[in-house]
Amino acid sequence: MKNYILTLFLIVLFSCGGDSKKDSNLSQKKKTISNKDFQTSAEDGGYGFEKISNGLGFDTYEWSEKVDKTFFGDPKAVKGGNLNYIHSLFPRTMRVLGQNSSQVLNNRTIMSLCYEGLLGQHPATLEFAPRLASHWKISKDKTTFEFRINPDARWWDGMPVTSADVIATWDLRMDETILSPAEQITYGKFERPIAKSKYIVSVKAKSVNWRNFLYFSTMVLHPNHILKDLDGTAFLEEYAFSVIPGTGPYILEDKNIKNQESYTLERRSDYWNADSPFNKYKYNFDKIKVSVVKDNDALQFEKFKKGEQDIYNVQRSRRWVEETDFKATKKGWIKKQRVYSEKPAGTSGYYFNMRQWPFNDKRIRYAFCYLYDRQKMNKEMYYNEYGMMNSLYSGSVYENKDNNPFEYNPTEAKKLLKEAGYIERNTNGWLVHSETGKILSFEIVIQKTSAYMVTPVQQMLKEYGIDMQIKFMDYNTMIKNVNARNFNVCLLAYSGLIYPNPEGSLRSTLADQNDNNNVWGFKSDRVDNLLDEYDICFDQKRRVEIIREVDGIFSDVHPIAFSISRNYSRMMWWDKFGYPDWMFSRYVGEYWDALYYWWYDKDKDTELKQSIENGKSLPLKPIDMKYWPDYLAKNS
Numbered sequence: 173m174k175n176y177i178l179t180l181f182l183i184v185l186f187s188c189g190g191d192s193k194k195d196s197n198l199s200q201k202k203k204t205i206s207n208k209d210f211q212t213s214a215e216d217g218g219y220g221f222e223k224i225s226n227g228l229g230f231d232t233y234e235w236s237e238k239v240d241k242t243f244f245g246d247p248k249a250v251k252g253g254n255l256n257y258i259h260s261l262f263p264r265t266m267r268v269l270g271q272n273s274s275q276v277l278n279n280r281t282i283m284s285l286c287y288e289g290l291l292g293q294h295p296a297t298l299e300f301a302p303r304l305a306s307h308w309k310i311s312k313d314k315t316t317f318e319f320r321i322n323p324d325a326r327w328w329d330g331m332p333v334t335s336a337d338v339i340a341t342w343d344l345r346m347d348e349t350i351l352s353p354a355e356q357i358t359y360g361k362f363e364r365p366i367a368k369s370k371y372i373v374s375v376k377a378k379s380v381n382w383r384n385f386l387y388f389s390t391m392v393l394h395p396n397h398i399l400k401d402l403d404g405t406a407f408l409e410e411y412a413f414s415v416i417p418g419t420g421p422y423i424l425e426d427k428n429i430k431n432q433e434s435y436t437l438e439r440r441s442d443y444w445n446a447d448s449p450f451n452k453y454k455y456n457f458d459k460i461k462v463s464v465v466k467d468n469d470a471l472q473f474e475k476f477k478k479g480e481q482d483i484y485n486v487q488r489s490r491r492w493v494e495e496t497d498f499k500a501t502k503k504g505w506i507k508k509q510r511v512y513s514e515k516p517a518g519t520s521g522y523y524f525n526m527r528q529w530p531f532n533d534k535r536i537r538y539a540f541c542y543l544y545d546r547q548k549m550n551k552e553m554y555y556n557e558y559g560m561m562n563s564l565y566s567g568s569v570y571e572n573k574d575n576n577p578f579e580y581n582p583t584e585a586k587k588l589l590k591e592a593g594y595i596e597r598n599t600n601g602w603l604v605h606s607e608t609g610k611i612l613s614f615e616i617v618i619q620k621t622s623a624y625m626v627t628p629v630q631q632m633l634k635e636y637g638i639d640m641q642i643k644f645m646d647y648n649t650m651i652k653n654v655n656a657r658n659f660n661v662c663l664l665a666y667s668g669l670i671y672p673n674p675e676g677s678l679r680s681t682l683a684d685q686n687d688n689n690n691v692w693g694f695k696s697d698r699v700d701n702l703l704d705e706y707d708i709c710f711d712q713k714r715r716v717e718i719i720r721e722v723d724g725i726f727s728d729v730h731p732i733a734f735s736i737s738r739n740y741s742r743m744m745w746w747d748k749f750g751y752p753d754w755m756f757s758r759y760v761g762e763y764w765d766a767l768y769y770w771w772y773d774k775d776k777d778t779e780l781k782q783s784i785e786n787g788k789s790l791p792l793k794p795i796d797m798k799y800w801p802d803y804l805a806k807n808s
Contacts, residue, residue: 209323209332209370217320217371221307230307230320233299235449243296245453245769246752251439253772254459257763258472258481260621262432262464264648266424267411268392269344270404271351271687272652280764281462285422285437285455286415287392290319290338292450295757296803298670301450304333304393304419314380317388321371326444327395327417335367340396342375349404354676354688358387361707381707382715383673393419421446421455434463456771466646467620477506479746485763486742488624489554496744504790505780507747509797512740513761514804516668517566521735522616522629523664527657527684527693530614534730535588540661541578541733542585543632550736553628558736563723566737570672570719575727578734582636594637603637613639614660617653620644622663655687664691665735670759672719675703678726692731699725740796747790748777754799761800 212218215228225232264272268283290305300308305319325333342365345355361384365375377384395417402410410416413431415424421443428436437460445451463481465472473491476484477500486492500506522540524531531537550558562578563571589595594603594612603612618626623642630640640661645653654662666677666689676682677689680700684693699722706718741762749766750773756765783790 212323212370216369218323221320221371225307225320228309230309230318232307233294233301240294240449242453242752242754243294243757244450246750246771247453248750249453249456249769249771250750250773251456251771252458253456253774253777254461255457255767255770255772256461256463256480256482257767258463258465258475260464260466260469260472260619261647262466263435264651265412266415266429266435267408269350269352269355269394270408272655273352274689281460281767282415282424282437283392284420284764285460285767286418286420286424287394288419289390289392290321291389293390295759298759300389302448303450305389308389310385314385315377316374317377317385318368318372318374319389321373322445323371324444325419326442327397327419328423328440328442329395329417331395331397331417333393333419334370334396335365335373336396337393338373338375339365339367340399341391341393344394344399344404344407345391347404347407350408351404351687353682353685357675357679357682359391362388379708382710383671383707386671419444421451422460432464432466434461436461454768457767460767469621476744482749483743483745483763483766486744489557492557492742493555501744502789503783503787504792505747505784506744507793508744508795509742509755509793510740510795511743511756511761511797513756513800514758515739515761516568516670516759517561517737517739518666518668519564519566519732519734520561520665520737521663522733523654523662523691524731524733525657525659525661525691525693526729526731528660530612531661533592535592536612537730537733538578539585539588539592540633540638541730542581542588543636543638544578544629544733545580545632546734546736547580549625549628553624554736558738561734561737562727563734564674564726565668565672565719565723566734567739568668569716570723572720572723572727574724576730578730585636589636589638597637601634601637602639611639612637613641615641615643616661616663617643617645617650617659618663619647619650626663654691657686657693662691674699674719674722675707678722679703694726694729694731696725696729746780748780749773750776754803755797758800758803 209218214220214224263279263282266282267273268279268287273279288303290303291300291308292303293299294301302322304321304325306322307320309318321333321335323332327333342359342362344350345359348356361378361381363376363378365373368374375388398416399407413429414426421440422437423440424435424437428438439455439458465475469488472481473484475481477498486496496508501508522544524537526532546560550556560577562575565571589603593605593607595606596604598604598611604610605612616626626642630642633640650662653659678694678699679690680695680697682688682690683695702718702722706715709715709718741756743763749770751766751770756762757769780790782788
């Protein structure tokens with residue numbers, strides 16, 4: 173295996189499919205799996221390619237029982253049973269590409285269970301591993317990549333996966349009418365892929381970039397036999413609430429999508445790669461149902477306690493400390509643990525819209541941050557469960573330690589407000605600009621479930637004459653406004669990456685465009701130059717230096733009032749499941765790993781029901797689960 177190993181936080185997960193038309197039914201559209209293709213020669217990627225691949229310069233990942241252990245799933249896993257989960261949001265679209273497809277949790281669930289890329293990555297080592305492609309080749313100048321697609325790979329409607337699907341997916345991502353400009357930035361770095369044969373596809377990068385192979389190889393594919401009849405606009409409309417066919421282990425049919433209520437994924441009995449050692453012990457549930465309880469975290473928690481939800485991710489510290497020691501947890505019927513991992517912290521806080529007043533003034537942004545007493549909130553509201561976030565890359569090697577931590581400092585805040593022209597208050601106590609007479613008043617739109625976090629900040633600002641008005645709105649509408657840049661300040665959180673990709677959120681060309689992650693309108697010529705250097709830098713030490721400088725520039729501009737962070741997940745679940753010793757994978761470390769690696773244990777479920785009926789206790793678990801920290805200590 174060559175050493176051209178790169179990584180991404182979203183260790184690109186695995187896949188499934190859906191209906192090809194909104195009104196179609198699986199029983200009507202389902203086709204018999206195509207016969208094996210014995211006509212294509214081994215040289216063109218057909219059967220027998222494995223025997224000649226080395227001579228052609230192709231690499232692959234050789235499975236090792238000793239090395240890979242249970243990282244791709246536990247051999248004790250069994251198929252069957254259902255998993256029920258409740259989410260606070262219904263997807264803005266069932267698509268995983270195009271406008272409104274960036275809602276992380278729902279998008280990840282559908283994408284990882286319904287679609288596949290050419291390659292995946294090892295959950296523990298991050299080496300590349302086969303997915304739709306069994307072999308790959310990188311040119312000496314690191315600009316041209318070739319992939320051999322497994323001739324057994326099938327879309328859920330029975331059609332074979334071919335080079336044409338790779339080309340069609342690239343074409344779709346490059347279509348500006350899908351209203352997702354970051355796609356064109358990422359995939360515009362490549363020339364149009366070329367089909368060298370039915371199963372061998374080649375792509376050439378326009379310039380050397382250490383991330384090119386990673387992004388292209390893990391790009392989830394869509395079927396050419398459907399895309400060939402659609403342009404970007406038609407794709408957005410046709411699959412807004414219908415799932416285009418995929419290749420992975422689960423299928424999401426139209427009949428199982430109940431708008432604003434739930435969607436149910438069903439495990440495919442004909443998944444083309446079910447017996448692969450990379451998949452054999454994964455994707456174990458027959459059905460995964462995601463129900464929706466909007467803006468009512470208390471109701472969601474009550475439904476979990478009643479058994480209407482199988483697993484529960486505890487976000488609120490007060491709930492974790494004060495509300496999770498009830499009869500079912502004391503008896504061990506519900507398990508409760510903090511699961512530690514190496515997942516990146518991500519970025520969370522108050523995102524300022526620097527395109528418009530008042531946050532186009534750096535002094536106002538700084539004053540907000542100096543009055544936002546995170547330390548007090550952590551102590552009084554969050555039981556000191558968190559650390560302070562002062563960087564886009566908090567807690568990682570990329571964090572610039574010289575960033576201003578913006579500790580609570582009302583004296584400095586008042587000084588900045590005065591410099592900005594806000595000296596006197598009106599009869600209602602609000603600061604008024606000395607020249608324009610304009611009140612320092614702005615609006616933040618939030619979900620009702622976020623009120624407990626935002627109201628204290630509102631009071632902190634009010635004490636010093638700043639009027640932050642809270643308006644409640646459902647998440648989908650809020651994000652629609654954010655993507656249209658129709659907001660003053662918003663409360664958001666982004667997941668983190670193992671290897672940062674600041675281009676999609678900091679590139680100046682995105683600042684004045686809608687529907688991308690440059691939420692703030694951030695522009696910097698120096699950062700643009702650093703991003704260009706970052707793309708072509710194969711020296712990890714220098715890449716760290718580049719990102720630290722980017723982080724420092726961003727912090728100085730300060731488009732975010734950073735929030736708080738923690739490096740573990742707080743999980744609860746009914747004790748009827750089996751799972752690998754590590755519970756959640758090394759770099760994901762979140763509850764959605766349960767969808768891929770856990771399984772329903774009939775014997776445990778029977779014991780659980782009998783214990784509840786008889787009032788019998790089950791064994792308790794230590795509160796802290798530290799498999800990955802221990803693993804790192806042993807292998808460092």
